[in-house]
Amino acid sequence: MPARTGAQFLKGLQGDREVWLDGEQVTNVVEHTSLSGAAHALAEVYDLQHEHADCCLMPDPETGENINVSHLIPHSVEDLRQRHACLEKIAEYSVGLMGRTPDYLNVTYAGFAGRAEEWAINGNEQGAENLVDYQKKLRREDLSLTHTLVQPTIDKALGDAPHAGNTVALRKIGDTANGIIVSGARVLSTLAPFADELAVYPGHPLPEGADDYALSFCIPMSTPGLKFICRDSCSRPSNLFDYPLSHRFDEQDAFVIFDRVEIPRDRIHIDCNLEVYNFVMSQSWWQNIMQQTTVRALTKLEFAWGIATRMVDVINANQPPTLQMLGEIWSYVEMTRACLTAAVEGAKDAGNGVWLPDSRPFSAIRATMPGWMLRVNEIIRQVGSHNIFTTPSRGELDDPGLRPLIDHYLTGAGDVDAETRARVFRLGWDFAGSALAIRNEQYERFYLGSSSRNYVVAQTSADRTRAERLVDRFLQEEIS
Numbered sequence: 001m002p003a004r005t006g007a008q009f010l011k012g013l014q015g016d017r018e019v020w021l022d023g024e025q026v027t028n029v030v031e032h033t034s035l036s037g038a039a040h041a042l043a044e045v046y047d048l049q050h051e052h053a054d055c056c057l058m059p060d061p062e063t064g065e066n067i068n069v070s071h072l073i074p075h076s077v078e079d080l081r082q083r084h085a086c087l088e089k090i091a092e093y094s095v096g097l098m099g100r101t102p103d104y105l106n107v108t109y110a111g112f113a114g115r116a117e118e119w120a121i122n123g124n125e126q127g128a129e130n131l132v133d134y135q136k137k138l139r140r141e142d143l144s145l146t147h148t149l150v151q152p153t154i155d156k157a158l159g160d161a162p163h164a165g166n167t168v169a170l171r172k173i174g175d176t177a178n179g180i181i182v183s184g185a186r187v188l189s190t191l192a193p194f195a196d197e198l199a200v201y202p203g204h205p206l207p208e209g210a211d212d213y214a215l216s217f218c219i220p221m222s223t224p225g226l227k228f229i230c231r232d233s234c235s236r237p238s239n240l241f242d243y244p245l246s247h248r249f250d251e252q253d254a255f256v257i258f259d260r261v262e263i264p265r266d267r268i269h270i271d272c273n274l275e276v277y278n279f280v281m282s283q284s285w286w287q288n289i290m291q292q293t294t295v296r297a298l299t300k301l302e303f304a305w306g307i308a309t310r311m312v313d314v315i316n317a318n319q320p321p322t323l324q325m326l327g328e329i330w331s332y333v334e335m336t337r338a339c340l341t342a343a344v345e346g347a348k349d350a351g352n353g354v355w356l357p358d359s360r361p362f363s364a365i366r367a368t369m370p371g372w373m374l375r376v377n378e379i380i381r382q383v384g385s386h387n388i389f390t391t392p393s394r395g396e397l398d399d400p401g402l403r404p405l406i407d408h409y410l411t412g413a414g415d416v417d418a419e420t421r422a423r424v425f426r427l428g429w430d431f432a433g434s435a436l437a438i439r440n441e442q443y444e445r446f447y448l449g450s451s452s453r454n455y456v457v458a459q460t461s462a463d464r465t466r467a468e469r470l471v472d473r474f475l476q477e478e479i480s
């Protein structure tokens with residue numbers, strides 16, 4: 001099947017799945033009050049690839065059918081530029097608020113399949129072959145994936161990785177004629193209600209003896225024993241005027257329980273193979289996926305700059321302290337853009353003809369970005385001041401008695417009418433202050449590990465050659 005339409009995507013969500021929200025098992029994610037906004041938004045993402053086919057679609061290398069460009073396995077800088085254009089188009093739809101639109105895992109699995117030899121070590125040739133086959137299925141059936149990498153936190157002092165005997169973390173508990181049985185739990189499955197399948201691949205490295213936890217596979221959401229417990233919804237169902245963002249962009253996050261789940265043999269990519277599990281994520285995954293996440297982050301920052309600037313214009317608040325804060329957001333935008341350019345233009349052949357962006361700019365931006373995202377929200381609330389709350393709703397604007405008063409008392413500067421003013425500040429609050437905004441702050445802090453960990457990785461993986469040469473000059477010179 002070639003690239004799907006939104007209607008085909010929504011039809012695919014009608015199948016069985018055990019998704020819990022607000023204490024109830026959801027029977028229909030497309031029609032549920034708190035989920036339908038995001039389901040239809042994602043359907044529009046599927047439609048968008050057809051509306052912008054020149055940028056978003058390409059022929060499948062084997063079948064020739066149209067598939068999304070996010071499935072591209074890059075073989076040149078030009079391919080990475082082409083992928084950038086498609087990722088940007090998708091990110092623009094949700095102005096970067098949906099971090100896990102299907103392109104995220106499309107890029108991930110294209111990266112894995114392009115470097116399948118990294119998965120084929122230590123006797124895992126069959127797992128690597130299954131993975132390559134799965135990526136073909138993913139791109140041809142245009143599936144929506146959710147994923148879960150991290151074991152639940154029960155006792156932080158015991159470390160990140162499960163040790164033998166841990167019955168909370170996801171592990172293999174037996175074999176069957178058709179595959180394996182797994183049990184346990186994992187966090188966190190963003191997009192779960194809107195996914196066709198669930199992907200499990202390595203998170204934190206595992207210690208010696210934890211072989212049973214070394215698993216990777218992809219299975220349909222309808223697989224018996226799979227249970228998803230969603231966090232409280234941030235969706236505001238009423239209308240797009242009142243909640244322009246949280247009406248449609250709550251992508252949801254869920255805790256996943258695997259209650260004796262059978263994984264068919266052809267869906268297994270790692271079966272208790274510690275060496276492969278600990279190896280694959282340290283190779284090309286990072287710089288590959290960071291292109292998608294940084295394109296999204298750039299889009300969100302640029303949107304934030306646009307909102308903040310518009311809020312200031314509406315009330316003519318262009319004073320130097322305010323302009324300074326706007327300039328600060330703009331600087332984050334341009335530093336992110338420069339990082340993306342440096343990473344793509346500095347891309348290299350990974351050794352088998354697959355091209356990967358330069359990881360250095362991405363290491364720097366990943367650790368720093370959460371701070372910028374939080375600061376941007378702070379600036380929007382700062383420049384918005386009380387104006388962010390003097391925002392009549394659709395119902396109040398439509399009331400014939402109130403409307404003339406609102407038109408007199410709640411306009412903006414110059415010829416900005418009351419309706420425009422309300423829309424601008426509502427957008428600002430929905431972006432930087434609503435329940436969805438706070439969820440998004442948490443997403444930015446943690447979606448690829450915490451800042452602390454990412455700064456540690458940046459420091460320990462950095463090339464010190466030049467810095468050491470600069471320092472050594474002073475430590476080694478003859479002092480007479």
Ligand SMILES: Cc1cc2nc3c(=O)[nH]c(=O)nc-3n(C[C@H](O)[C@H](O)[C@H](O)COP(=O)(O)OP(=O)(O)OC[C@H]3O[C@@H](n4cnc5c(N)ncnc54)[C@H](O)[C@@H]3O)c2cc1C
Nearest residue numbers: 147148149150187188189190442443446447449450452453
């Ligand atoms: C909204 C959201 C959506 C997500 N979606 C997904 C998803 O779809 N799939 C998925 O697999 N994951 C997802 N994640 C990420 C994942 O589930 C974890 O949240 C993430 O890996 C960080 O978890 P952690 O508690 O291990 O973080 P940590 O890195 O342990 O950080 C937690 C806290 O501990 C501190 N800390 C870190 N290291 C140390 C240390 N050595 N000593 C002391 N303190 C330390 C940090 O500064 C931080 O304050 C998502 C997370 C969020 C918040």
